[in-house]
Amino acid sequence: MNSANIYDVAREANVSIATVSRVLNNNPRVSRTTRDRVLETLHKMNYQPSEIARGLVAKKMQTVGILTVDIRSSNNSITAYTIERNLSMLGYNSMLCNTFGNEEDNIKYVRMLMDKGVSGIVCIGSVFDRTFNGTSLLSECKSTPIILTNYQVEADNVCSVLIDDRSAIQSAIDHLVERGHKDIVFVRDMGSFSSNQKAKFFKNYMEKCGLPFGSESIFVTDRSLSGGAAAVDGILASGVKFSAIIFNDDVTAIGGMKQLKRLGYSTPEDVAIIGYNNTTAAECCTPALTSVDNKFETVGNIAVTLLRDLLDGNNTSKCISIVPELVVREST
Amino acid sequence: MNSANIYDVAREANVSIATVSRVLNNNPRVSRTTRDRVLETLHKMNYQPSEIARGLVAKKMQTVGILTVDIRSSNNSITAYTIERNLSMLGYNSMLCNTFGNEEDNIKYVRMLMDKGVSGIVCIGSVFDRTFNGTSLLSECKSTPIILTNYQVEADNVCSVLIDDRSAIQSAIDHLVERGHKDIVFVRDMGSFSSNQKAKFFKNYMEKCGLPFGSESIFVTDRSLSGGAAAVDGILASGVKFSAIIFNDDVTAIGGMKQLKRLGYSTPEDVAIIGYNNTTAAECCTPALTSVDNKFETVGNIAVTLLRDLLDGNNTSKCISIVPELVVREST
DNA sequence: TTGTAGGCGTTATCAG
């Protein structure tokens, strides 16, 4: 667009590039009249500084990498949206990276980001689940600020914003108990870090409350409508006694609910259902789904706050925890 | 991470930086032995070239801007995902920008992107709907490749990938006619370019088919569950005869369907419903929603193909059209 | 085949 550089402006305004640079950077050591003249020239020529050249000097650019497994899942897109909007107001652009969840891509992306001189990196969701050994990422960027959501790592340049899954699971169980349930089953998906966590918390709290818990109280399935249906089939086949199911994901929950209906069970009368993430789908299904709201906007906002502190060199909490909220609808 | 620069490598390998640069850029004018030695040093020192410095020389970086109103809507996140994945394989990083749909932010973002030397810009969805006067964006980037989806502009550096809304509307109407309907109403939202288009195509095709069409055949409402419900209320209040409704959006359609059910109408027996965008919600609601699949993966893939052609200076089609597909489920 | 030197557009350190 703009081919005018600082030399052109300097020539036009009859000053040196140093003076132009000072004006650009609000350096007070410029006389009033000179400043005004330069400012006018700047405006007249529609000058825009090259962020690339600035980056070369600063050894980094006003950009931040956003790493996420898949922006198509609404959890991630909500968080990414919030982060991007906040960062853009601070003058940063966000580089979106869909890592696809494999270590190879993680490394590739982190390398690309570092080469391009990002000022920081935010990881949304469990980007590094199983593969992150705590060094692969950090070795690439010893001193680049990193914000992790849903994960934790010990390092000076790393902060975390965690979602309190324990609290979420507890309020889900509490809510069901209030509704008179005690035979509760948890349906999780394979492999993800947070799914592991939730399963653990589920077991602990069920036992703590003196509710029945056995090896068949937790089922594993895919995150999908068909996964939910399969889970319900599995639960029924197992013969375990149950009157409520907590799913790790809304769509899976809806799949389960639909399958129950197909088999003649009604929700919430015969089986109560709780989903997770409070997505649009939870409001769209019938009956509308009670679901755990993970407050992703809050996660995004806090992530940017932490990142800014790290960038500014401020002292900052290494870890902030967010308490999810159970949104009660018709399925419980 | 890596502080080794091309000078360090040159020193270590006992060559000049020019030679190192040649090796890095696969310039054949380097002897076999020298190349090997440099390569080894490169590897040993774990050297990564600074993309910023490269950018300063090239006057642009290996980045592409992705402009979209809001990445949280699944249309956009699917398209953005596809584009990002494709571009990353070509060595480009994607800068995500949520424009929020207002001209001010559009300009701000385009300026930021240009300042940072993006190689191209992709606009997802109707980013420039009403506000884009055809110059505001282009004036900022006369020679930067731009890909528009769902919009068209005459300029050498601009290509479009359009979704054939006419065809989509026609297949929706055809499908309903096949099912025995003739009193069909269209529910649109305010303001968006594509919503305008669809309304126009709806009118045209209804008239062409000799189906009843009047001023009350098109209703305007918000894109939301409550918007859908309000639309249904409005339609009923208007007294217009109808047995089928086409909505411009899945969630709105579901809101309408739920409202109909509340009022004692059943779908598809009393009123058939068609949604738009074939989102997850369409599969989750009951009855599952017949919906127009806009093939956003295809849109993303083609966008990148066009962009690459533009970047490489190849001749390329100025405009490619995608034909959506009606996915029939239980609501019709 | 290899090296030298200038340039990309800024910022920042010195002198004046």
Added chain:
DNA sequence: CTGATAACGCCTACAA
């Protein structure tokens, strides 16, 4: 207060 000038890390004629 202002102006040369040297970085920043890389690419690329032009020389050798």
